[in-house]
Amino acid sequence: MTSLKKQGNQLASSAFQLEVLKTLPSGTPSFATTLSNHEISSISPLETKILQLNLGYMCNQTCKHCHVDAGPDRKEIMTREVMNDVLSVLREHSFQTLDLTGGAPEMNPDFRWFVEQASQLVPHIIVRCNLTIINANPKYYDLPEFFKQHNINVVSSLPFYQKKRTDRQRGNGVFDRSIDALQRLNGVGYGTNDSNLQLDLVYNPMGAFLPGDQATLEQDFKKELQETFDISFNNLLVITNLPISRFLEFLLASGNYDTYMTKLVQAFNPAAAAGVMCRDTLSVGWDGALYDCDFNQMLELPVATTSSRNIRDFDAEALLNRRIVTANHCYGCTAGAGSSCGGQTA
Amino acid sequence: MKKTYYDPADLAKFGDIAEYQKPLADSFFKYYGEVFQDGALSKREKSLIALAVAHAIQCPYCIDAYTTDGLEKGASEEQMMEAVHVAAAIRGGASLVHATQMMSKVDEVSM
Numbered sequence: 001m002t003s004l005k006k007q008g009n010q011l012a013s014s015a016f017q018l019e020v021l022k023t024l025p026s027g028t029p030s031f032a033t034t035l036s037n038h039e040i041s042s043i044s045p046l047e048t049k050i051l052q053l054n055l056g057y058m059c060n061q062t063c064k065h066c067h068v069d070a071g072p073d074r075k076e077i078m079t080r081e082v083m084n085d086v087l088s089v090l091r092e093h094s095f096q097t098l099d100l101t102g103g104a105p106e107m108n109p110d111f112r113w114f115v116e117q118a119s120q121l122v123p124h125i126i127v128r129c130n131l132t133i134i135n136a137n138p139k140y141y142d143l144p145e146f147f148k149q150h151n152i153n154v155v156s157s158l159p160f161y162q163k164k165r166t167d168r169q170r171g172n173g174v175f176d177r178s179i180d181a182l183q184r185l186n187g188v189g190y191g192t193n194d195s196n197l198q199l200d201l202v203y204n205p206m207g208a209f210l211p212g213d214q215a216t217l218e219q220d221f222k223k224e225l226q227e228t229f230d231i232s233f234n235n236l237l238v239i240t241n242l243p244i245s246r247f248l249e250f251l252l253a254s255g256n257y258d259t260y261m262t263k264l265v266q267a268f269n270p271a272a273a274a275g276v277m278c279r280d281t282l283s284v285g286w287d288g289a290l291y292d293c294d295f296n297q298m299l300e301l302p303v304a305t306t307s308s309r310n311i312r313d314f315d316a317e318a319l320l321n322r323r324i325v326t327a328n329h330c331y332g333c334t335a336g337a338g339s340s341c342g343g344q345t346a
Numbered sequence: 347m348k349k350t351y352y353d354p355a356d357l358a359k360f361g362d363i364a365e366y367q368k369p370l371a372d373s374f375f376k377y378y379g380e381v382f383q384d385g386a387l388s389k390r391e392k393s394l395i396a397l398a399v400a401h402a403i404q405c406p407y408c409i410d411a412y413t414t415d416g417l418e419k420g421a422s423e424e425q426m427m428e429a430v431h432v433a434a435a436i437r438g439g440a441s442l443v444h445a446t447q448m449m450s451k452v453d454e455v456s457m
């Protein structure tokens with residue numbers, strides 16, 4: 001499987017995705033209309049607590065649902081120059097968390113250098129590790145040790161505690177290799193009772209349906225992974241699939257687009273709208289461009305400020321006064337118990 | 347009348363039954379909602395029971411709805427298939443247990 005971009009699929013174009021998303025099943029209100037029906041004039045930003053960096057779209061996997069359209073054929077990568085711009089901002093402003101994502105962020109050649117620098121400037125660093133990178137190549141075998149050395153919070157996708165469902169979404173053999181990687185992480189102390197090394201897993205539905213209750217799924221995952229593979233972890237973060245990029249392609253190709261959008265819209269929850277992650281998270285693209293979230297980054301919807309659109313021009317006040325850019329894909333964040341990079345929100 | 351008896355789009359129109367008789371529909375949907383809340387049985391257990399019953403009564407709407415619902419509740423494929431086997435076992439067993447009636451009748455009319 002290759003990325004939509006490599007295939008020349010028209011859904012690789014963010015403009016085309018936004019056009020598709022404008023069309024909702026008949027009688028379905030747009031996201032903006034739903035907000036105003038609930039007397040929410042707009043989603044307003046709070047002070048930025050989390051800076052999420054996309055270190056590049058290159059990945060060793062090509063998962064079917066990937067909202068980044070990542071894969072081995074993607075070449076976009078954050079340079080050391082942009083990383084230096086980020087470090088300057090970290091020196092001048094305090095954030096609670098630096099969240100490193102991709103692609104596989106570890107494939108960026110400056111990943112380790114950057115983590116070493118950043119870990120002196122910010123108290124909490126998340127690495128969104130896809131697990132299979134750990135055993136993809138001998139040069140990555142020591143990643144668990146490296147994460148431990150820098151007290152990284154490892155957050156890893158495992159769509160289900162069974163092989164069939166996981167491999168269907170993430171590729172053949174991914175489940176077995178993810179289990180091996182989790183055992184290696186447990187081996188250095190991650191996710192175990194006697195350490196503070198935090199290992200969180202991410203669940204997302206393997207198709208056109210909404211996720212269930214986070215606490216119940218966490219119990220299932222803990223029981224099944226412990227009993228079958230002797231694996232432990234801290235929290236399960238439950239995420240809804242947003243209708244963009246490769247998941248949007250799946251929805252359209254399988255004829256599930258209308259049903260899924262209707263489901264998201266019918267499940268609109270004002271409490272989840274109040275807790276959307278773009279309020280206190282800012283996304284930085286591989287080229288330094290600023291976005292309200294990683295999804296807006298993929299849709300190439302930049303932050304609505306004129307003065308602070310790149311990390312090198314970071315202006316906390318201008319960003320605090322911006323309007324968050326929303327469209328119909330945002331229904332994915334506000335359905336049911338809500339969804340964010342930190343799991344359910346309501 | 348449409349050319350087929352069943353149309354997946356009709357499932358979404360279930361609520362429309364209130365157009366002809368609102369108070370009864372309202373009572374039914376309220377009761378329905380309460381039945382599926384967590385109680386002595388969890389929401390997922392109830393969803394799997396609903397899936398089994400859907401197969402026993404062979405309702406395509408309910409099979410559609412409770413397959414998705416089972417997935418949403420985190421049920422595995424094995425759990426969903428075992429639920430259907432429960433329905434099949436009870437349906438099959440219900441036929442077979444009546445064989446005792448047939449056997450009694452054979453005794454009754456035989457010399």
Ligand code: SF4
Nearest residue numbers: 059061063066103130
């Ligand atoms: S979902 Fe994650 S692991 Fe899968 S292709 Fe996308 S970035 Fe890579």
Ligand code: SF4
Nearest residue numbers: 276278293295330333
């Ligand atoms: S998609 Fe992005 S902008 Fe829209 S609600 Fe979710 S986090 Fe906010």
